[in-house]
Amino acid sequence: MEKTNSPFVSAYLRFLQLAKVIQALPDGMEMDANEKALLQAVVLRWYENQPMTVREAIALADLGSPATLHKRITRLREKDMLSTLNLEGDRRAKFLIPTQRTLDYFSHLGQSMQVAHQELPA
Secondary structure, rough: OOOOOOHHHHHHHHHHHHHHHHHHHOOOOOOOOOHHHHHHHHHHHHOOOOOEEEEEEEHOOOOOOOOHHHHHHHHHHHOOOEEEEEEEEEEEEOOOOOOOOHHHHHHHHHHHHHHHHHHOOO
């Protein structure tokens, strides 16, 4: 089978190579694809200044059942990828927010994208 000559395919595949290297967390813990999808959904909402509550996260039916999503949230918290925040005066709603470790993880992914982009011909 012939390799493609498309610089865009090459850049994306290079990004996947770089991302694969950093997707393992520094202490050897790994996230499965489902945990990554949940983390991305939560962090994207946080980035849009609309932090997701635990209740909203476990209602993401396309990512799993409520019980399964609750377990994933617990695992992400144990891996120090998510933390919770209560608003003052309302202890019922727990908001999911990324930790510094998560922000560092996405920073490394962004750097990989930058490297792959720089390899594109002008």
